[in-house]
Amino acid sequence: MFRFLVRRTLGALVILLIISAVTFWLFYAIPRDPAMMSCGKNCTPDMLKQVRHNLDIDHPVPVQYWYWLKGIFVGRSYGDFGNCSAPCLGYSFANREPVLGTILDRLPLTLSLAFGSAVVFLVFGIGSGMIAAVRQGKWQDKVASSASLVASSLQIYFIGYVAMYFLVAKLGILNNPSYTPLTQNPFEWASGLLLPWLVLALIWTANYTRMTRSQLVETLSEDYVRTARAKGMSSRSVFFRFAWRGAMGPIVTIFGIDLATLIGGAIITESVFSLQGVGRLAVQSVNQSDLPMVLGVTLLSAGAIVVFNIVVDAVYAVIDPRIRLA
């Protein structure tokens, strides 16, 4: 286990290094000058030069990359703007603040959105998938299957607005989406995010219903499940200790990747519900050619995926003793 973690962590760092380098290179491949945008309309060559200097982009690209990398470990100084202490992911061109701080500001909302909706779609998805598998071919199965087909064809930018119109504006059942930190007021935190959770979960639930159903249908017909029945185990024990145990693995795998994707920012959801999370930050920073911010958000998304992959593999080894970590 220890060797596995060391090996995978080193691998993850290499991946993140490559991703940051590629992002850096891609950014400068776009014919758009961040200094021009910062400088404004009546820009003289002298001003432009000064802006370049201020943004610390008056060096060749590889040197800039080196400074950026160095900043992570030893911090950076930005002259007039102040210091950015290690770990420094750079200074935003647009809002003139350290990238890391801005991302950490936005992260709680995105994490709340991700984990909150994950709880909803896991409970409903796995629950309805289990019911469909146990009642195979009966009406419960048919309802679950058709509902998940419909739900998976919906799009957030459609169902999100429809839900807002009816549930918030017309009927007033739910609050207008807003974000209050959990630590400040848990009730407002939940009530403000309930609608985004439900809408986001509605679309993801369908996947989990279908996957849970198909995995369970498969494991329920396994020989070892029959053996468990043949030795007198109760139906509940047969279902949860044997069939569900076998069905869990692939669901955990997909869940890990899905959760990582959500942490990287639910771009459309945040836009539809006007929530200032990491997803919108990503869109804004791309529009503003804000390289340090683009890099920061990209690394967050990539890091989440890399980390959750390691976690999923470790969890998988716990679920299935046949898998050995090395």
Place this chain on the structure above:
Amino acid sequence: MTSTDQQPFLSVKDLKVHFSTEDGIVKAVDGLSFDIAKGQTLGIVGESGSGKSVTNLTILGLHDPARTQIDGEILLDGKELLTASERELEKLRGNKMSMIFQDALASLSPYHTIGTQISEVYRKHTGASKKESRERAIEMLKRVGIPQPDVRVDDYPHQFSGGMRQRAMIAMALVCDPELLIADEPTTALDVTVQAQIMDLLKDLQQEFGTAIIFITHDLGVIADIADDVLVMYGGRCVERGTKKQVLSSPEHPYTVGLLNSMPSLDGPVDVPLSPIPGSPPSLLNPPTGCRFHPRCAFAEKVPGGKCSSDQPTLEVVEGRGSACHLELSRRADLFADYAATSHN
């Protein structure tokens, strides 16, 4: 000693198991009766799809009631199993009656240790503590000949060899000293030495506990080794039954004759070709009219009036011996002997 000498421990009467499929009704078992006494071994022989395994899964009550139509009677120690509730069956399964499955790798859970899988049966049925059950599991593993049972008890099935897995499966089936043990081709996947060890093990355990054993196989050699009585199945029906000696040395049904002829003999000349039974097992969806074996039977034309293709022969059992065939009983021995002589030329 035949099973009729004693009060039967398990009695199956006119069992019918029909599955509804999209194409129609599959008659997997169609009117099967047999008895088995304590301490006796009944060998059930037949090709794949003859209804052997279905019969035994039905005894344990493992079929999905929604898709299966089951008729007849199964009495275990006087208790009717077909009308018993799932709760009652749970108490019997693994306890009073248990089953050894064919493919031990697939039949053991890959997610639980061998020890857990054995001890949970004991715990469930005796209410023993975790510690006691674990000790019982170690004891069982020792009894079935697993080396270092106190260490191997914590292994997972994939860490066992094929023979050891089958032994563990047997240990699991026997942990509550069942009175009826159903062994569904327990040795098919194993090499001959391991097979012999496992057969000896079953015989020892039977002597010790007086277990009634139903042994399902398509290997007549295994039958000759372990069975007291033999039941030959074809197309979901019993075509012949009797003691092992009766069935193997003086068979009364052409199908049994065919099975025996398709076996190599160790004491005969080596270059004698085997004579397989022509054709393939019957469709259980649309079984042949009349005798289900008649399309493949070498003797069908010896019966006058095409009776074989129109009338279903009945199984008349006298003192545990009987067969279902239209051929006159007195002519059969000669006909079979002639057939054996010609087919081996």
